[in-house]
Amino acid sequence: MPNPLAGRDIVAINDLSQAEIRLILTHAARFEHWCQEEPKLDLLRDYILATLFYEPSTRTRLSFETAMHRLGGDVISVADARLTSSAVKGESIADTARTIATYADVIVQRHPQPGSARQAADAIDIPVINAGDGAGEHPTQALLDLYTVQRERGQLDGLRIGLAGDLKHGRTVHSLARALAHWDVALTLISPPALAMPAEITGELRQRGLAPQETADLEAAMPACDVLYVTRIQRERFADPAEYERLRGSYVVNRALIERTNPDITVMHPLPRVDEIATDVDALPGAAYFRQAANGVWVRMALLTLVMDKQLQEIWR
Amino acid sequence: MPNPLAGRDIVAINDLSQAEIRLILTHAARFEHWCQEEPKLDLLRDYILATLFYEPSTRTRLSFETAMHRLGGDVISVADARLTSSAVKGESIADTARTIATYADVIVQRHPQPGSARQAADAIDIPVINAGDGAGEHPTQALLDLYTVQRERGQLDGLRIGLAGDLKHGRTVHSLARALAHWDVALTLISPPALAMPAEITGELRQRGLAPQETADLEAAMPACDVLYVTRIQRERFADPAEYERLRGSYVVNRALIERTNPDITVMHPLPRVDEIATDVDALPGAAYFRQAANGVWVRMALLTLVMDKQLQEIWR
Amino acid sequence: MPNPLAGRDIVAINDLSQAEIRLILTHAARFEHWCQEEPKLDLLRDYILATLFYEPSTRTRLSFETAMHRLGGDVISVADARLTSSAVKGESIADTARTIATYADVIVQRHPQPGSARQAADAIDIPVINAGDGAGEHPTQALLDLYTVQRERGQLDGLRIGLAGDLKHGRTVHSLARALAHWDVALTLISPPALAMPAEITGELRQRGLAPQETADLEAAMPACDVLYVTRIQRERFADPAEYERLRGSYVVNRALIERTNPDITVMHPLPRVDEIATDVDALPGAAYFRQAANGVWVRMALLTLVMDKQLQEIWR
Numbered sequence: 001m002p003n004p005l006a007g008r009d010i011v012a013i014n015d016l017s018q019a020e021i022r023l024i025l026t027h028a029a030r031f032e033h034w035c036q037e038e039p040k041l042d043l044l045r046d047y048i049l050a051t052l053f054y055e056p057s058t059r060t061r062l063s064f065e066t067a068m069h070r071l072g073g074d075v076i077s078v079a080d081a082r083l084t085s086s087a088v089k090g091e092s093i094a095d096t097a098r099t100i101a102t103y104a105d106v107i108v109q110r111h112p113q114p115g116s117a118r119q120a121a122d123a124i125d126i127p128v129i130n131a132g133d134g135a136g137e138h139p140t141q142a143l144l145d146l147y148t149v150q151r152e153r154g155q156l157d158g159l160r161i162g163l164a165g166d167l168k169h170g171r172t173v174h175s176l177a178r179a180l181a182h183w184d185v186a187l188t189l190i191s192p193p194a195l196a197m198p199a200e201i202t203g204e205l206r207q208r209g210l211a212p213q214e215t216a217d218l219e220a221a222m223p224a225c226d227v228l229y230v231t232r233i234q235r236e237r238f239a240d241p242a243e244y245e246r247l248r249g250s251y252v253v254n255r256a257l258i259e260r261t262n263p264d265i266t267v268m269h270p271l272p273r274v275d276e277i278a279t280d281v282d283a284l285p286g287a288a289y290f291r292q293a294a295n296g297v298w299v300r301m302a303l304l305t306l307v308m309d310k311q312l313q314e315i316w317r
Numbered sequence: 318m319p320n321p322l323a324g325r326d327i328v329a330i331n332d333l334s335q336a337e338i339r340l341i342l343t344h345a346a347r348f349e350h351w352c353q354e355e356p357k358l359d360l361l362r363d364y365i366l367a368t369l370f371y372e373p374s375t376r377t378r379l380s381f382e383t384a385m386h387r388l389g390g391d392v393i394s395v396a397d398a399r400l401t402s403s404a405v406k407g408e409s410i411a412d413t414a415r416t417i418a419t420y421a422d423v424i425v426q427r428h429p430q431p432g433s434a435r436q437a438a439d440a441i442d443i444p445v446i447n448a449g450d451g452a453g454e455h456p457t458q459a460l461l462d463l464y465t466v467q468r469e470r471g472q473l474d475g476l477r478i479g480l481a482g483d484l485k486h487g488r489t490v491h492s493l494a495r496a497l498a499h500w501d502v503a504l505t506l507i508s509p510p511a512l513a514m515p516a517e518i519t520g521e522l523r524q525r526g527l528a529p530q531e532t533a534d535l536e537a538a539m540p541a542c543d544v545l546y547v548t549r550i551q552r553e554r555f556a557d558p559a560e561y562e563r564l565r566g567s568y569v570v571n572r573a574l575i576e577r578t579n580p581d582i583t584v585m586h587p588l589p590r591v592d593e594i595a596t597d598v599d600a601l602p603g604a605a606y607f608r609q610a611a612n613g614v615w616v617r618m619a620l621l622t623l624v625m626d627k628q629l630q631e632i633w634r
Numbered sequence: 635m636p637n638p639l640a641g642r643d644i645v646a647i648n649d650l651s652q653a654e655i656r657l658i659l660t661h662a663a664r665f666e667h668w669c670q671e672e673p674k675l676d677l678l679r680d681y682i683l684a685t686l687f688y689e690p691s692t693r694t695r696l697s698f699e700t701a702m703h704r705l706g707g708d709v710i711s712v713a714d715a716r717l718t719s720s721a722v723k724g725e726s727i728a729d730t731a732r733t734i735a736t737y738a739d740v741i742v743q744r745h746p747q748p749g750s751a752r753q754a755a756d757a758i759d760i761p762v763i764n765a766g767d768g769a770g771e772h773p774t775q776a777l778l779d780l781y782t783v784q785r786e787r788g789q790l791d792g793l794r795i796g797l798a799g800d801l802k803h804g805r806t807v808h809s810l811a812r813a814l815a816h817w818d819v820a821l822t823l824i825s826p827p828a829l830a831m832p833a834e835i836t837g838e839l840r841q842r843g844l845a846p847q848e849t850a851d852l853e854a855a856m857p858a859c860d861v862l863y864v865t866r867i868q869r870e871r872f873a874d875p876a877e878y879e880r881l882r883g884s885y886v887v888n889r890a891l892i893e894r895t896n897p898d899i900t901v902m903h904p905l906p907r908v909d910e911i912a913t914d915v916d917a918l919p920g921a922a923y924f925r926q927a928a929n930g931v932w933v934r935m936a937l938l939t940l941v942m943d944k945q946l947q948e949i950w951r
Contacts, residue, residue, distance in 0.1 A: 046356045272733075
């Protein structure tokens with residue numbers, strides 16, 4: 001079977017078909033299994049990854065760099081491109097990408113401006129992987145989230161999944177909802193009305209046959225969720241601070257809430273968490289958020305090898 | 318033949334004889350050729366490069382780090398030494414270099430202060446490569462520029478080369494002009510009178526037999542240039558903003574200008590460019606500036622192996 | 635013999651017994667010897683080191699990264715975690731460590747807050763090495779200092795060691811004094827009374843049988859010291875600037891002072907030095923501070939391999 005992801009950019013989750021997502025998840029599972037035996041492979045020995053972060057992100061950058069190292073490749077990195085002279089001097093995203101493409105074989109880019117990843121991808125021939133473009137997309141987060149749901153619950157089809165918190169501004173939940181629409185899941189959107197999922201996205205989900213429930217009541221929604229994906233509600237999103245103070249408490253997940261409503265629930269979070277998940281949840285078997293972070297490495301190993309078109313079939317035999 | 322660059326510092330372009338520059342260019346060409354087949358070599362497997370940047374420079378730093386990775390070596394890096402405690406605490410350039418020299422086998426240093434590279438080089442025994450010392454020198458840029466001219470036009474002797482833009486402040490054009498003086502080229506210096514090449518450098522060029530033409534008229538100069546090397550004119554160099562606005566338009570290279578005056582011209586730029594070369598030039602066959610960036614890797618591979626004295630003769634056989 | 639450091643955290647110097655410190659120093663000496671022949675080993679080829687610096691420290695970070703590279707391992711790095719979004723967003727030290735632990739096999743952490751290294755170590759299963767926690771500890775500096783004393787003077791027992799400068803705030807001298815208490819040394823504490831070693835530490839030293847002499851007179855103390863360990867007196871420690879100006883001169887070590895009082899003395903400094911050791915000392919045979927920096931690599935190679943539990947016995951045979 002030819003590899004449909006060879007040479008591809010990963011800019012938005014909707015660029016990927018269900019079959020392509022399945023391929024990524026399958027390879028990620030194999031890497032997870034394989035690395036128990038052999039933590040360092042030689043697959044991308046001849047390749048250089050450039051991580052180009054116009055805003056810093058420890059988690060995403062290190063996860064990609066770890067993936068590349070475990071594949072035997074090298075890494076060049078700009079951890080905070082805001083500080084570099086080229087960006088300060090006004091170089092375009094396209095020009096920077098064209099230059100970095102003369103050094104590296106694949107670029108992972110984070111930039112605060114929506115559409116920036118597409119600009120880079122359109123400018124160059126080597127693969128560009130979007131590691132977040134402002135309010136836009138963060139497709140590799142959605143892929144590792146999917147992988148985690150499947151890994152924790154054994155399947156995707158048939159699951160009941162709740163997305164909770166700030167569903168308006170979080171690109172993570174936008175990309176994840178779109179990814180989930182490939183499967184037969186029951187989706188519940190749990191947020192204060194002012195932070196509801198944008199109509200553009202719920203419309204898209206409905207059109208694709210996934211009709212989400214919407215509610216503001218986290219506690220009431222929990223019994224009907226197999227998986228709860230929590231995101232943070234930020235003070236700065238509220239014009240009225242009193243409104244924020246009134247709301248925040250009702251979106252905190254703690255051990256008592258879980259034991260009262262649904263002890264078997266799987267709790268996920270893109271991290272960093274502040275206080276929206278109490279630390280007394282960490283020891284519960286369903287607390288999956290640090291396993292979720294670990295899964296990022298397997299998913300990114302899969303992505304890097306697939307876009308670089310390494311003949312994985314040969315290894316997995 | 319013994320390697321004349323073994324253990325040498327590369328601080329200023331004038332430290333290199335023509336024979337030494339030729340040696341670097343020859344090895345760079347071999348690396349370019351070799352890496353098509355074998356993108357990762359093992360030549361510097363046992364060596365560590367330290368990139369020590371007191372001011373950030375994505376391009377130069379990543380180019381050196383890519384070169385080192387392609388040679389199989391390791392890299393330690395300070396991407397922005399301004400922020401580090403040692404520099405803040407007032408450690409001297411010499412002391413920092415002495416310390417880093419206990420970790421690494423070669424140091425690439427950028428520092429805003431002219432003469433800083435020489436200070437580091439004088440303090441330590443391992444090779445120091447100057448990656449820019451303020452208004453001083455940037456010799457590896459000059460070397461990759463030379464390599465690009467030769468690569469694009471097949472030769473250096475006999476060429477007509479124009480340097481355009483801010484020739485007063487740009488260390489890049491200073492180092493390049495000095496490097497070109499080893500060859501039989503016709504040099505045209507194209508700039509507003511207020512941004513002309515310093516008399517110290519034109520005097521040196523004349524003494525070395527390269528009598529440059531000077532003009533303020535870019536359009537008139539273009540038909541007589543095989544290669545046009547463009548640099549940016551910065552607003553902050555002008556006391557009178559109106560003077561800047563009047564001038565900037567006449568130093569913009571666009572497709573119409575090229576097609577009108579010299580369609581065969583090779584256009585180079587040290588990058589980043591802002592608007593001094595219009596993006597409609599990018600698709601022209603003579604637009605060499607991104608190939609120029611790529612050439613930096615081959616030239617730096619050559620430099621690193623030569624100063625580390627790897628027996629390249631054996632490989633090239 | 636089982637390796638007593640396998641899987642251990644290195645948070646405070648007092649966590650290590652004398653036998654454990656001896657083990658580290660012995661392995662460091664072997665690495666120093668070995669690397670003359672073989673500068674790059676393959677011992678930690680399958681491992682990833684994360685350097686997580688919440689405040690920048692060129693010296694300590696690069697020394698660890700060099701050690702890891704010379705052992706064949708990979709490195710992921712956050713050179714300045716203050717700037718990253720996770721810390722800014724208020725993620726706890728424990729959560730960041732838990733996440734990084736899903737990428738790396740060992741974490742080296744620097745953080746301005748005392749106790750932060752213990753927090754990270756308690757949160758995760760992989761080894762955490764404290765690279766400085768504010769006014770707390772910096773145990774690997776103490777180990778490389780010990781190694782240097784032994785290397786320069788051939789022994790530890792029987793030596794007369796002076797610690798000079800700011801003994802109140804310097805975590806380096808605190809950790810070193812505690813480490814020295816395992817040996818039969820004569821310790822002289824040389825500082826202005828306002829910057830004396832805290833009573834808590836001198837009390838601990840006395841209890842452990844090491845009764846330090848205290849004096850404010852550097853010149854008078856020097857003849858009775860085999861080793862002088864100099865630290866800087868910082869202006870900002872003094873309420874009265876005139877007091878600082880009066881004192882600083884009497885804590886400057888220069889060539890004349892050494893030749894007048896004790897030409898055989900070994901001079902050490904954790905670096906960076908500013909003017910507390912004059913540069914005319916650098917050429918003296920007893921000026922050990924840059925060799926001391928170099929020794930950091932051997933000590934850290936020893937530590938990394940020991941906590942990762944590589945079977946060094948096999949190599950050293």
